Amino acid sequence: MSMTRGDDESTFPPFRHAARALCLAAVGLAAGAKANTSNGYNLPIGVTSLSRDIYTLHMEVFWVCVAIAVVVFGVMIYALVRFRHSQGAVADTTLVHSTKVEIIWTIIPVVILVVMAIPAARVILMMEDTRNSELSIRVTGYQWKWEYQYMDAGEGVDFFSTLARDSNFARELHSGIDPNSVPNYLLEVDHPMVIPSGTKVRLLLTSQDVIHAWWVPDFGAKRSAVPGFVNELWFKVDSGKEGIYRGQCTSLCGRDHGFMPIVVDVRTPDDFKKWVAEQKAAAKPAVAQSGQAGEPPRPAQVVAN
Amino acid sequence: MAKPAASDTAHHDDHHDQPATGITRWLFATNHKDIGTMYLVFSLIMFFIGGAMAMVIRAELFQPGLQLVDPVLFNQLTTNHALVMIFGAVMPAFVGLANWMIPMQIGAPDMALPRMNNFSFWILPFAFTLLLSTFLVPGGAAAGGWTLYPPLSLQTGDAFPMLIFAIHMMGISSIMGAINVIVTIMNMRAPGMSLLKMPLFVWSWLITAYLLIAVMPVLAGAVTMLLTDHFFKTSFFNAAGGGDPVMFEHIFWFFGHPEVYIMVLPAFGIISEILPTFSRKPLFGATSMIYAIASIAFLSFIVWGHHMFADGMPVAAQLFYMMATMLIAVPTGVKVFNWTATMWRGSLSFEPPMLFAIAFLFLFSIGGFSGLMLAIVPADFQYNQTYFVVAHFHYVLVPGAIFGIMAGVYYWLPKWTGHMYNMTLAKAHFWLSAVFVNVLFFPQHFLGLAGMPRRIPDYAVQFTDWNMVSSIGAFVFGLSQILFVIVIVQCVRGGKQATAEVWEGARPTGLEWTLPSPPPYHSFTEAPQIP
Numbered sequence: 001m002s003m004t005r006g007d008d009e010s011t012f013p014p015f016r017h018a019a020r021a022l023c024l025a026a027v028g029l030a031a032g033a034k035a036n037t038s039n040g041y042n043l044p045i046g047v048t049s050l051s052r053d054i055y056t057l058h059m060e061v062f063w064v065c066v067a068i069a070v071v072v073f074g075v076m077i078y079a080l081v082r083f084r085h086s087q088g089a090v091a092d093t094t095l096v097h098s099t100k101v102e103i104i105w106t107i108i109p110v111v112i113l114v115v116m117a118i119p120a121a122r123v124i125l126m127m128e129d130t131r132n133s134e135l136s137i138r139v140t141g142y143q144w145k146w147e148y149q150y151m152d153a154g155e156g157v158d159f160f161s162t163l164a165r166d167s168n169f170a171r172e173l174h175s176g177i178d179p180n181s182v183p184n185y186l187l188e189v190d191h192p193m194v195i196p197s198g199t200k201v202r203l204l205l206t207s208q209d210v211i212h213a214w215w216v217p218d219f220g221a222k223r224s225a226v227p228g229f230v231n232e233l234w235f236k237v238d239s240g241k242e243g244i245y246r247g248q249c250t251s252l253c254g255r256d257h258g259f260m261p262i263v264v265d266v267r268t269p270d271d272f273k274k275w276v277a278e279q280k281a282a283a284k285p286a287v288a289q290s291g292q293a294g295e296p297p298r299p300a301q302v303v304a305n
Numbered sequence: 306m307a308k309p310a311a312s313d314t315a316h317h318d319d320h321h322d323q324p325a326t327g328i329t330r331w332l333f334a335t336n337h338k339d340i341g342t343m344y345l346v347f348s349l350i351m352f353f354i355g356g357a358m359a360m361v362i363r364a365e366l367f368q369p370g371l372q373l374v375d376p377v378l379f380n381q382l383t384t385n386h387a388l389v390m391i392f393g394a395v396m397p398a399f400v401g402l403a404n405w406m407i408p409m410q411i412g413a414p415d416m417a418l419p420r421m422n423n424f425s426f427w428i429l430p431f432a433f434t435l436l437l438s439t440f441l442v443p444g445g446a447a448a449g450g451w452t453l454y455p456p457l458s459l460q461t462g463d464a465f466p467m468l469i470f471a472i473h474m475m476g477i478s479s480i481m482g483a484i485n486v487i488v489t490i491m492n493m494r495a496p497g498m499s500l501l502k503m504p505l506f507v508w509s510w511l512i513t514a515y516l517l518i519a520v521m522p523v524l525a526g527a528v529t530m531l532l533t534d535h536f537f538k539t540s541f542f543n544a545a546g547g548g549d550p551v552m553f554e555h556i557f558w559f560f561g562h563p564e565v566y567i568m569v570l571p572a573f574g575i576i577s578e579i580l581p582t583f584s585r586k587p588l589f590g591a592t593s594m595i596y597a598i599a600s601i602a603f604l605s606f607i608v609w610g611h612h613m614f615a616d617g618m619p620v621a622a623q624l625f626y627m628m629a630t631m632l633i634a635v636p637t638g639v640k641v642f643n644w645t646a647t648m649w650r651g652s653l654s655f656e657p658p659m660l661f662a663i664a665f666l667f668l669f670s671i672g673g674f675s676g677l678m679l680a681i682v683p684a685d686f687q688y689n690q691t692y693f694v695v696a697h698f699h700y701v702l703v704p705g706a707i708f709g710i711m712a713g714v715y716y717w718l719p720k721w722t723g724h725m726y727n728m729t730l731a732k733a734h735f736w737l738s739a740v741f742v743n744v745l746f747f748p749q750h751f752l753g754l755a756g757m758p759r760r761i762p763d764y765a766v767q768f769t770d771w772n773m774v775s776s777i778g779a780f781v782f783g784l785s786q787i788l789f790v791i792v793i794v795q796c797v798r799g800g801k802q803a804t805a806e807v808w809e810g811a812r813p814t815g816l817e818w819t820l821p822s823p824p825p826y827h828s829f830t831e832a833p834q835i836p
Contacts, residue, residue: 050683054684054686065674072670079645079648084653085653093587095646102590116681120681128623171370173371175371177370179766184765209456220686223617224615224616227456228545228549229549248756248758252380252760253457255448
């Protein structure tokens with residue numbers, strides 16, 4: 001069989017609880033469930049229309065697979081039990097071919113696949129529609145950190161985002177620090193990306209060295225950052241879903257691939273405006289000091305390699 | 306030895322009827338059985354080397370934090386685990402089985418090109434010595450993933466040219482092996498054995514051999530371009546010089562996707578041999594099985610884009626690759642349904658080969674289901690590069706390809722050695738493998754869906770529990786493979802004499818069962834007549 005189902009509250013709730021209880025009891029674990037994130041064994045429903053559409057598609061395809069598996073595995077298990085040599089079963093050696101059933105079991109999968117492909121195609125078209133975005137952020141991958149350069153309303157805001165210091169100490173080989181004692185171990189950064197809720201945000205992804213990939217599961221948003229090229233993605237976090245969302249680089253990018261998390265701080269549009277103003281205010285003295293008026297200030301960073 | 310002519314009845318001088326003695330028997334081997342044995346032993350050694358790397362990986366991932374290896378060594382291990390398992394364990398195992406079985410199944414005295422056969426084997430120990438010695442050079446072994454994506458792979462140290470050269474050698478070996486298979490099948494079938502009368506294992510290998518010839522040169526081209534980018538300042542994959550890193554991914558996966566089927570089609574063939582034998586009835590829909598393999602092989606050339614949806618692709622391409630990928634489910638479904646129908650109204654017994662074949666049927670199907678889920682582009686964006694993908698391809702490759710190989714070994718081992726093996730031990734090997742392969746890989750679906758990226762040496766604490774379960778599964782699965790070696794070694798040394806037919810009540814499809822166990826050094830010195 002396949003994955004245990006997740007938080008789809010609307011259908012089969014008894015099954016959900018049974019399956020969850022079974023899973024947890026079987027291995028004696030309590031999956032660390034957090035608000036708005038995955039329950040530990042399934043995709044998160046997430047906080048954007050895209051992530052919800054993806055979750056729905058995921059569960060639909062999953063249940064289609066379960067249905068097929070129940071039928072096919074059921075027939076197999078029946079055959080394994082019913083037609084045992086040790087129970088005196090005699091082989092029907094004439095059963096070697098049937099054009100009719102072979103045509104049937106070719107056509108039925110084709111129909112199922114077409115039915116699955118149509119809603120998927122609809123979501124693809126939506127995902128790729130980056131028009132009318134209200135805020136664009138250029139995201140650049142480095143070995144091993146992210147840079148966020150705001151455009152539009154945030155023009156001029158530009159900073160790097162690296163693994164938080166406590167995680168960075170704890171993750172050293174033989175550090176002696178228990179990862180469980182570090183808050184949000186490996187999923188915390190010094191400067192999170194801040195975005196407004198209820199706003200269509202477009203990311204322009206690129207890289208300065210090798211291929212990275214930017215992923216926040218709760219947004220249903222993942223795309224590679226390829227050096228020399230720009231990939232686009234968009235998401236619009238629902239109003240009322242303000243909070244902290246976490247993800248990681250998903251494209252192997254060298255030694256510290258596992259140590260360049262993504263943290264997004266979603267705020268209300270008003271709070272976001274305030275944050276932008278603060279960033280700009282904080283940037284001004286730095287500009288005056290350094291005397292490089294044209295260059296947007298960047299928090300001091302040491303390149304990790 | 307044998308002349309490549311279908312009508313040839315293969316005259317041999319007396320002194321060729323017995324193997325040479327000592328090391329020369331192996332160094333200068335031209336006999337298909339000796340070369341097959343060397344391939345199989347080599348692949349078993351590689352299976353344990355690649356497996357040892359996997360054990361270290363799983364030990365490091367047993368709990369969060371870094372305890373055993375630093376991230377660089379971790380990346381070296383994941384990269385080389387894949388290279389060793391794919392090119393060192395799975396592919397040579399199938400070539401070994403092809404060497405042993407194809408001449409015996411089609412009524413030929415030997416492979417068509419015995420000296421090339423020798424060469425294609427003896428390249429491999431050198432290729433893998435070169436590959437594994439990269440762990441000792443400055444900068445360490447390749448750590449950019451077996452997919453070798455630039456620009457990351459170009460950051461490899463002194464290992465880089467060694468890796469490229471090793472891959473070239475493996476490719477040359479595979480291409481020569483494939484040529485040999487095609488020439489043997491096309492020219493050396495016994496009179497009366499038409500193509501459609503060939504056993505399914507032979508058919509699956511014929512199609513696999515064409516896949517190999519088609520795509521190994523593509524891999525060679527891709528890695529050669531990497532080499533020139535690294536040393537001769539070309540810019541095939543360097544955006545600053547007008548190249549495109551994503552172009553490498555296209556070229557690599559044009560090789561890589563057919564490669565997936567290279568690793569599984571021969572297993573399909575083996576399963577199609579075993580299920581009829583232990584169901585005591587012929588394969589259901591044998592002709593449609595052949596068409597299904599051919600369709601899968603064709604489709605494997607047009608789905609490569611599904612590996613790189615997240616790397617940026619026009620909508621039309623996303624739709625095309627999604628549809629084409631889903632289409633593969635149709636011939637694959639036909640195969641699973643035909644196998645099920647083969648067991649239907651049969652008379653089933655559960656010897657070790659059958660057990661592995663049945664496990665293949667169930668567990669490969671699970672890999673197929675997750676493959677179908679991965680084909681759905683929007684969902685793929687969430688699954689891509691997570692442990693969900695790791696679970697998917699390990700389900701296809703471990704209980705798929707590797708269980709297929711083990712099923713084949715347990716099926717034909719009595720034929721090769723002339724001895725029956727220890728059934729109890731073999732069944733213990735089966736049950737431990739079948740149970741713990743699921744403990745190992747099933748939780749990885751959950752990890753991926755819950756958000757754990759692949760290829761990371763350390764993880765956030767909420768992933769701890771499933772990683773522990775997976776690691777425990779890995780340790781038991783890994784240890785239980787020692788039973789496999791014990792069964793084989795015992796069987797080679799002695800055991801109950803096997804009959805020519807080996808499996809009681811079997812309805813063999815291939816001519817191998819008409820030969821005594823063990824078969825004579827030269828399989829068919831006179832071509833058998835096929836009714």
